[in-house]
Amino acid sequence: MHFLVENPNDDIRYLFDRKYKDMHSSLYHLTLNPTQDCIFRCWYCYETHKHGKMDVDLIDRIKKLSVNILGRNDIERFMLSWFGGEPLMYFDAIVYPLSVFIKNEAERLSKSFSCNMTTNGFLLTKEVVKKCADIGLNSLQVTLDGDEEQHNKTRNCNGRPSFQHILENCINYCSFSSTNQLVLRINYTDKIIKTDFSKVLEFIPEIIRPQIEILFKRVWQTYNEKEKKTPDGLFENMEKLKLMKFKLTDRFDFQFINGCLCYADRANYANINYDGKVYRCTAMDYNIQNSFGMLNEQGEIVWDEKKLQGIDNGFIRHLE
Structure with missing residues (x-):
């Protein structure tokens, strides 16, 4: 990781070189929100979950943009990413046909295409999984909120439990193709992280466990800036799950080594909401204050230049 070098300045230069190259690479990353609506109402979610979906006019603009x-x-x-709200609410109407269009256009021009999605997994039916193969959607992130009892208190569809249903959908997704990859994000509090997740996930077939990456993520409202110690139970869970052949992630500051600490740092990145407004970050509420522009009728993003100012400046100063 270039931590041991003869010149103490070389490692800093190396990191900023990698970062700058990632910011201005030949990759274009487009994130689309077909809706802000969701079948769940998780207490910690930062979104307001407004009703509505992409209309025909906006879909046509996105085609022109692509x-x-x-x-x-x-x-x-x-790289096409699907976000929300819950994108699977409009899989057949928006996600599938728009993905097919962009994938076909990329193949026509001999450009590389990849597709991923962040979903709660509740609507990941067998029929949807089959169609995922058509559009190259072979990477998902799905969230659990603890064991079955803890999860169902937070994530239920009008009182209907979701834990078993979501995990069964995840198993079916990974079993359908060995190329399908799944990030199983486990949102935790100090209480939840003390759960033995080796017991919670033991019924997942061993043959597909290498396709599943476990990501432990603290619920942000429970994070105490004054107390940054590792919570009891985190390392124990990671060690047990590693022995069970699951992949474990360290998606924290060390991502900087690979050049990408945050997708929003990339010059060639945009997140288009269902109303046509354009954003840079998916981890903030979708409101006018956080918007960076609009997608016009010609399929061009009209950026707010004042808000974009300074994004590169810090890295450029270090490179000069």
């Missing part, structure tokens, strides 16, 4: 992006000589790879 054609414009893929036609650029400096773009060789296109």
Whole structure:
């Protein structure tokens, strides 16, 4: 990781070089929110979950945008991410046909295409899993909120438990194809992290466990800035799950080593909401204050230049 070097300045230079190259690479990353609505109402969610979905006009604008992006000589790879709300609420109406269009356009121009999604997994039916293969949707992030009892208190559909249903859908997704990868994000509090997750996840077939990456993530409202110690139970759970052949992630500051600490740092990145407003961050509420622009009728993003100012400046100063 370039921690041991003869010149103490070389490692800093190396990190900023990698970061700058990632910010201005040949990859274009487009995140789409077909809706802000969701079948769950998790207490910690930062979104307001407004009703509504992408209309035909906006879908047409996004098609034009994708054609414009893929036609650029400096773009060789296109990454399509689906977010929300819950994107699977409109899988057949929006996600599938729009993904097919962009994938076909990328293949026509001999550009690389990849597709991923953040979903609660409740609507991940067998029929949806089959269609995922058509659009190259082979990477999902699904969230659990503790063991079955803890999870169902937070995530239920009008009182209907979701824990078993979601995990069964995840198993079916990974079993359908060995190329399907799943990030199982476990949201935890000090109480939840003391759960023995080796027992919670033991019924997942061993053959598909290497396809599943476990990501422990503290619920942000419970984070105490004054107390940054590792919570009791975290390392114990990670060690047990590693022995069970699950993949474990360290998606924290060390991502900087690989150049990408945050997707929003990339110049070639945009997050388009269902109302046509454009954002840079998926971890903040979707309101006018956090918006960075709009997608016009020509399929061009009209950025708010004042809000964009300074994004590169810190890295450029270090590189000079």
